[in-house]
Amino acid sequence: MIDPHWELVDLDPLTWRQIGRFFDPGQYLRAAQPGEHGLFILHERGRMLRVVDSQTGVRRDITLDVLDNPQEYARLLYARGEWQRVHVIDKAHLALVARVAQETPQDDRTLDEYYHQVYQLLWGNTHSYVSVPAHPRHWHGWTYEQINHWLSTLPFSPASLALGVFGDNHWLIGLILVCEHGQIRKVTTFEALDAATLAHGIAPETLAALSQQLEETFAPPVGLLLCTQDVFTAWLEQEEKMPVLLTARQQNQAHWLSLSSVQ
Amino acid sequence: MRRMPDVLILLNFDLGRYAALASSLHFAHTDLYGFPRELFQVELDLHLRWANAYEADEHLCDNWLGTVIGRLEARSIDYDLSDTHLDLARLSRYPLVCVPTVDFMDAADQARLLTYAERGGQLIIGPGLPYLDPTLSPCEVLQEHISAPGRTEVGAGTIWWITQEDVPATVDALANPGEYSCDDCQMQLVCQTNNQCTLLFIANSTARQRSTVIRFPGMRRLRAAWGETGMRSGEGEIVVKLEPYSVQIWEVVA
Numbered sequence: 302m303i304d305p306h307w308e309l310v311d312l313d314p315l316t317w318r319q320i321g322r323f324f325d326p327g328q329y330l331r332a333a334q335p336g337e338h339g340l341f342i343l344h345e346r347g348r349m350l351r352v353v354d355s356q357t358g359v360r361r362d363i364t365l366d367v368l369d370n371p372q373e374y375a376r377l378l379y380a381r382g383e384w385q386r387v388h389v390i391d392k393a394h395l396a397l398v399a400r401v402a403q404e405t406p407q408d409d410r411t412l413d414e415y416y417h418q419v420y421q422l423l424w425g426n427t428h429s430y431v432s433v434p435a436h437p438r439h440w441h442g443w444t445y446e447q448i449n450h451w452l453s454t455l456p457f458s459p460a461s462l463a464l465g466v467f468g469d470n471h472w473l474i475g476l477i478l479v480c481e482h483g484q485i486r487k488v489t490t491f492e493a494l495d496a497a498t499l500a501h502g503i504a505p506e507t508l509a510a511l512s513q514q515l516e517e518t519f520a521p522p523v524g525l526l527l528c529t530q531d532v533f534t535a536w537l538e539q540e541e542k543m544p545v546l547l548t549a550r551q552q553n554q555a556h557w558l559s560l561s562s563v564q
Numbered sequence: 565m566r567r568m569p570d571v572l573i574l575l576n577f578d579l580g581r582y583a584a585l586a587s588s589l590h591f592a593h594t595d596l597y598g599f600p601r602e603l604f605q606v607e608l609d610l611h612l613r614w615a616n617a618y619e620a621d622e623h624l625c626d627n628w629l630g631t632v633i634g635r636l637e638a639r640s641i642d643y644d645l646s647d648t649h650l651d652l653a654r655l656s657r658y659p660l661v662c663v664p665t666v667d668f669m670d671a672a673d674q675a676r677l678l679t680y681a682e683r684g685g686q687l688i689i690g691p692g693l694p695y696l697d698p699t700l701s702p703c704e705v706l707q708e709h710i711s712a713p714g715r716t717e718v719g720a721g722t723i724w725w726i727t728q729e730d731v732p733a734t735v736d737a738l739a740n741p742g743e744y745s746c747d748d749c750q751m752q753l754v755c756q757t758n759n760q761c762t763l764l765f766i767a768n769s770t771a772r773q774r775s776t777v778i779r780f781p782g783m784r785r786l787r788a789a790w791g792e793t794g795m796r797s798g799e800g801e802i803v804v805k806l807e808p809y810s811v812q813i814w815e816v817v818a
Contacts, residue, residue: 318771318809327596334598341603343588350588353602390599392588399591419593 304412310489319466319474326416329440330423332386332432340384342375344368345392354384375433387433394429398422411484417445442540453483456560459520463511465491465527467503473530475499479519493518503527508556528555567756571636571643571739572658573629574650575622578669578698583620610700614666614692628691629664631731639736640745640753648673655680660738662688665706669694674705682719686738690726748776751806762816763789768806775805786814 333339339355340363347368352360368374371389379387402419410418424436438444459481466474475491491499498514501507508525515522528536532549539545549555584590589604605617615627624630636643646654648663648670655661661680674694681687693710697703709723710716713730716723726734744764746753751774754765764786768774778801785797790813796802806812 314809327598330593330596331598339600341599343603351603351605353600355600358600358602388599395589395591395594395597399593403592419596423593423597 304485306411307485308487310487311492313475313490313492315472316474316476316490320476326412329416329445330420332388332430332436334386337385338383339386339388340378342368342378342387342389343392344371344389350392371428371431372433375431379433387431389431391429394423394426397429413445420445439540441538442542449483452480452485455480455483455523457521457523458482459486460523461515461520462524463491463515463522463526465499465503465507465511465525466530466533467527468530472499474533477515477519487519489519503529503554503556505556508558512558522558523560525558526555527557566758567642567644567754568657569642569644570659571641572650572655572661573632573636573643573645574661574663575629575645575647576620576664576666576669577648577673579616579620579664579666580622580647581698582616582666582668586617586620612667616666619664619666619691627664628728628731631728632662632664632688632735635732635735636739637752638749639739639741640755641735641739641741642754642756648677650676652676652679656683656685658685659740660686660688662735664691665689665694666692667694668696668698668700668703669706671697671703671705674703678705678709678718678723681721681723684720686722686724688724688726688731688734688738690724690731691728693725744778744780746776746778748774750774751776753778764814764816765811766804766806766814767811769809771808773805773807775803777801777803783818784816785818787817789813789815 333341333355337355340360341353341355342363343350343352349365349368352363354360363378365374368389371391375387375389378384398419401422402415423430424438459479462478462480464474464476465472472491477489477491477493478485479487494511494514498510499507501510504527507527511525511527512522515525526536526546528546528549532545532555535545535549536542536555546555546557550557586606586608587604588606589599594604618624619627619629621627622629625634633643644658655676661677663677677687677689689706690713693707693713695702695704695707706723709718710725713725713727716725724734724738742755744753744755746766750768750770752765752767752769756763756765764778766776766778780800783797783799784802785795786802788794790811792812795817796804796814804812804814
């Protein structure tokens, strides 16, 4: 899903292949993780409706007449050690989340604002959707507020950002973003650049050439990152981001430029 | 150039409504939360004969609908997709129409499909034969003409009521495979043609580079029509190699 507020100038298939997975908004909302063995208890204001084990299916042996303490029930079930996560979900809460998120059309709202509201509604009431272990309230260390704050405090507007993730002979991701007033407004790829810009691969020379091209073609650059795919994956997934980049730079596997304080 | 596939698959509108009816979580966003499928399902005991919830799942590859789609794609046969409310004029553009059917179907939709077959169409239905309407009242528009699984002649056309196991053989017998096919079922090959031009579209939607053989009768020369440049030629077959998630378009020049 691509934000209609973006001007999508170009997105080469290679880059799209690599970044497509980030456009699944569910991953930023859900507590359940892919492959995780979970127990899901659906109730409606305390009346049990259905219990499903993600590996074995419907569980009729787990039942209560009235579920009056979802947090405690989830904790007790999790303590049995059968599941990696126990979810106790009030159906009425899911209905409320859907209704509130959609009751007033707001065409000026960006997609990330919309899904952030869904996230806040879903997890705002701690008794309506209980997850044990709890939802971490971040995605691999990233939070909406952190990224939003960073974008809204860039030193220039418009400003450009670039991400180059390199494979053996070519970039796998070559993404250029132009931001204005805290919002991404234009999305294009390294195909918009002179081929010579990237001739040195992951190197300070590339950083300098890219920076100059962005300045001349789009907007003053405020954040550039060039790295290998392994470094990119580690940077995304590890909660402490800077140590990943610092180690990678020593090994000539990452170089970056940042005129803003959060990385 | 317009695509003119010979095969049309109709999604069963009433089956889709049944799936919504049999879900307890028909709210926005619930598909994003990572819940197991069974959590959504309501166990309805309506004394129906066929596995309606299973057949209603359009994402499965091993129910009746998924088997039809899989067979067509495996044989590089292009098809269009619509639903059972499609009007008769548009239905009649297709020599072959496939529809997943269960216990119930709207009377008007049944009548339209019957008329399509009576006017010369080949209609494949299954795994069930509707005997009810969507309100589960008796409705035997198709059943009045079909007494048993298999082939039934109606007017100038034929209705094939078949099980899932019979899908491959029936599709093979009725769907024109066209001149071109490819060996790799993970690759999709579509041929589009009119009086002036024949184009072959071949797609690798997997994450790995793949090679495959495009097969055809006789000698052919292909010219790259998009992106790459170059010619290929061969007697009976031409090998192509595609990068992950990429598409090639070849024009048949001789």
